[in-house]
Amino acid sequence: MIGSHPLVSRIRAWAQELGFSQIGVTGVDLSSAESGLAQWLAQGFHGDMHYMAAHGTRRARPAELVPGTVSVITARMDYLPRATSDDWQAIEFERLQRPGEAIVSLYARGRDYHKVLRSRLQKLADRIGEDVGTFGHRVFTDSAPVLEAELASRSGQGWRGKHTLVLDREAGSMFFLGEIYVDMALPHSEPVSAHCGSCSACIDVCPTQAIVAPQRLDARRCISYLTIEHAGSIPVELRPAMGNRIYGCDDCQLICPWNKFARKSTLPDFDAREGLTGPPLATLFAWSEDEFLRFTEGSPIRRIGHERWLRNIAVALGNALRAGNEEARAPLLARREHASALVREHVAWALEARP
Template sequence: MSQLRCWASELGFSQIGVAGIDLSSAEAGLIDWLARGFHGEMHYMAQHGLKRARPAELVPGTVRVITARMNYLPAAMASDWQAVEWHRLSQPSAAAVSMYARGRDYHKVLRARLQTLAERLAGLLGPFGHRVFTDSAPVLEVELASRSGLGWRGKHTLLLSRQAGSTFFLGEIYVDVALPLSEPESAHCGSCRSCMDLCPTQAIVGERLVDARRCISYLTIEHAGAIPLEMRPLLGNRIYGCDDCQLACPWNKFAQPALVPDFDVRGVFRSPVLLDLWRWDEATFLRTTEGSPIRRIGFSRWQRNIAVALGNALRAGEDVAVREALHAWLAAPPAGVDLELVRPHVLWALDQA
């Protein structure tokens, strides 16, 4: 394992562990979460059923799971990054994009490096069966990571580490080799409820229990239709994802910078302004978000989200330029946009003045 950890560090991972595959104790919670409809329109969550809690059913022959975490906090972020992000959220004309999405798509970064790690291990042990995942299949990532000692599940459901807070991605390698197991880490949230109390939509409905239908990350990324009317004012200026539960978490004072340059902030997302992003056409959106996780939501959802944020800016006192931009859009919507989806959000935004 020492050699494996050395290779992982060389590849930009911050920590690795090894978990067993008996996740039966997690099945009841998964079943209840699905039964309560907390997965919203993420039908794939229910489609795969209990495969998430049964690694050997997903990949036959699996006996261990190598887990890995990779920091994503951009190296250039200020030491008081939490205060900087809170300030951004207080500026109605600013655009708030989740920190993890300001650089390269993590799926591409982690998958390639996990595959390299598996190949190096094969060179040491000989050929073995394996499969690499990073938020790309029915995998209980946080459950496996917590069992392998990478941290514990916080009350916001994200993995927390005493050494690095929660600003990291997770990845897994399912293997058919009985590697030695890592020791799990106990929870250290105590009586703290900061993430629960400061969630703008109160999506954390219980300790380690999130109703995705109320989560801003779900609404701005996974949700394909109209954003519910009662949720729109709560989105503020958040146009892609939400970091509030991480900003509120005391453990993130220990957040560590990324070890790879892939997660450096793209220039356009250093200090984005809502009206600047609103004026993009589809070609600009596609060109600017190439290689970014943002591209996956498409141009229409991107415009839907910004329209809501502009409406909230109007309510907060922004006026002439925002109204003009919204009226200009109604007069000449950009090519390629889903009018049925976006136009009602633009009309709603204008009603907020």
């Protein structure tokens, strides 16, 4: 049993000290997941995320990615800001009804999780090394061809919800995942059973109907993908559904009944930065590139760059105009001659809006 294994028990204690909420262990045989991955790629659901296809089956073969890997330690870290109120889901849904207000996904309002998790996973690996001596390992946080959700579900972190995210009965889905590939044989955690039942709330609430079937996401329609991963023009037919979401989308998690159990982070890293919770769209649209870089330093938002930032906000301002918010027109007019053709196109579309 994993719970009685001395080393795993120590790893769990060290992980808790580092701010992780749960540790699991699984093996490297993910062969049963390969066909589903291949089908998802064949349908083109990965969109512009070409790295998904480039690595192919290596995502499902940990021992090919890191030769010598025998076990995978998975780690979970809660990310709701420490000041989150009990009715946070309702509060976030209300923001969608204020078209002049910018919505940044909850996970992105604090420090870049890549930096936080990678650093703490490495510290955990170092602690293991101090205990067992030199061992082969590599840490990952959404940073390589790793089937994170598959590894997490196999190691008892939760089950795959119908929105494809990992769900836990006692923590919902508002957490980050990370892994340590190790060359040590460790006892595996027991997977947990699924508890979505007949609920389809996440599928029904998706603004763009990106969840095409349970556990099947067409990323090309997902607002998180469109505002973060997608580099080009946002499909015109999907722009109205984006509303005032300018970086990511939390709707499928906000509606999920299990997220009433979502836990607050124990770390200040994920506390919301000033100006990223409900700021006016016009304020963010006025940022120069230097201001964008300054205000997003250490934030995951910085990775999309100023051009995509303006593209996303232009769409939101256009949707505000459609909702009758005339105050959205002036900031759009100010960017009408922007140097970027991408920005100009989205601004022109936005200015064509009629209530």
